[in-house]
Amino acid sequence: MAQPISTKLLLPGLSLFVFETPEQASVWVADQMVPLINSSKPPVLGLATGSTPIKLYAELIKRYKEGQISFKRTTTFNLDEYAIEHSHPLSYHSFMDTNLFNHVDIPRESINVPNGSLLLKENNDQEVEEHCKSYELKIASHGGLDLQILGIGRTGHIGFNEPGSDEKTKTRKIEIHTVTRQDAIREFGSIDLVPKTSITMGVSTILGAKRVILLAFGSSKAPIISQLLSEERLTTPSPQIPASYLFGHSNVQIVLDRQAAEQLEKE
Numbered sequence: 001m002a003q004p005i006s007t008k009l010l011l012p013g014l015s016l017f018v019f020e021t022p023e024q025a026s027v028w029v030a031d032q033m034v035p036l037i038n039s040s041k042p043p044v045l046g047l048a049t050g051s052t053p054i055k056l057y058a059e060l061i062k063r064y065k066e067g068q069i070s071f072k073r074t075t076t077f078n079l080d081e082y083a084i085e086h087s088h089p090l091s092y093h094s095f096m097d098t099n100l101f102n103h104v105d106i107p108r109e110s111i112n113v114p115n116g117s118l119l120l121k122e123n124n125d126q127e128v129e130e131h132c133k134s135y136e137l138k139i140a141s142h143g144g145l146d147l148q149i150l151g152i153g154r155t156g157h158i159g160f161n162e163p164g165s166d167e168k169t170k171t172r173k174i175e176i177h178t179v180t181r182q183d184a185i186r187e188f189g190s191i192d193l194v195p196k197t198s199i200t201m202g203v204s205t206i207l208g209a210k211r212v213i214l215l216a217f218g219s220s221k222a223p224i225i226s227q228l229l230s231e232e233r234l235t236t237p238s239p240q241i242p243a244s245y246l247f248g249h250s251n252v253q254i255v256l257d258r259q260a261a262e263q264l265e266k267e
C-alpha cells in the first residue's frame with residue numbers, strides 16, 4: 001500500500017494527499033480505482049491525457065495483466081482533444097491507445113474521445129456544436145461519470161478549460177492558452193506545430209462526475225498548486241483558475257508529489 005507523507009481535509013469533501021513520489025501517488029490512485037472498476041455497476045470513467053497520468057495508466061495495465069481488474073464493462077470518456085487527426089501520433093486518441101487502451105481489454109466501442117478532427121474543417125461550427133452536445137448527452141445516457149481523473153495545467157486549466165472558463169461551461173471548442181501551447185512544444189517540437197484550438201469537456205461536465213481525483217506532479221506545478229490552494233481561492237473560486245471550481249464539489253481528492261506541494265504553506 002502506498003502511504004501519503006501528509007493528508008489534510010481542506011474543505012468538507014475536499015482532501016489533499018501528498019506522496020513522496022509520482023509513482024507512489026499513482027499506485028494509491030490505482031488502489032482507489034480498483035473497487036470502482038470491479039463494481040457490479042458498469043463503471044464510467046473520465047480520463048485525462050498529458051504526462052501526469054501516464055504512471056497511473058501503467059499501474060492500471062499492470063493490475064489488468066495480474067488479473068486484478070478487467071475493463072470489459074468499463075466505458076471511458078476523455079476530457080479533450082486537439083484540433084488534429086485521430087491518427088496523428090500526438091493526438092489524444094493516439095496517446096490513450098499507446099498508454100492504456102491497446103494494453104487492456106476495453107471494448108473499442110466503449111471508448112469515447114472528443115472528435116477534434118472536426119475542427120480542421122472550415123465553416124464547421126454547427127457540426128462541432130452538435131458533436132459537443134452529443135458528447136454531453138452520451139455521458140448523461142451512461143448515468144454520468146463515476147470518477148473523473150484530472151491533471152492541471154500551469155494556467156490552472158482542467159481539461160482545456162483555460163482561464164475565463166466558468167462553472168457553467170459544457171463540452172465545446174476552445175482556444176488553447178499560449179502558456180499551455182508553449183508547454184506542448186515539449187511534444188510537438190515547435191510552437192507552429194501545436195494546435196491552436198481543441199474540444200474540451202466543460203467545467204460543469206467535470207463537476208457532474210460523482211468523484212474527482214486531480215493529480216499534479218513536479219516543481220513546475222508548485223506555483224499553480226499554491227495559488228489554487230490559497231485561502232482566497234478555497235473560499236472564492238474564480239474563472240481565472242478554473243480548477244478552483246472543484247471546491248464546490250463534494251468528493252474531490254487532490255493528489256500531489258512532494259515537489260508539486262513544495263510551495264504550500266506549512267502548518
Ligand code: PGA
Nearest residue numbers: 050051052053151152153
Ligand atoms: P501534464 O498536463 O500532465 O502534461 O503536465 C496536465 C494538463 O495540462 O492538464
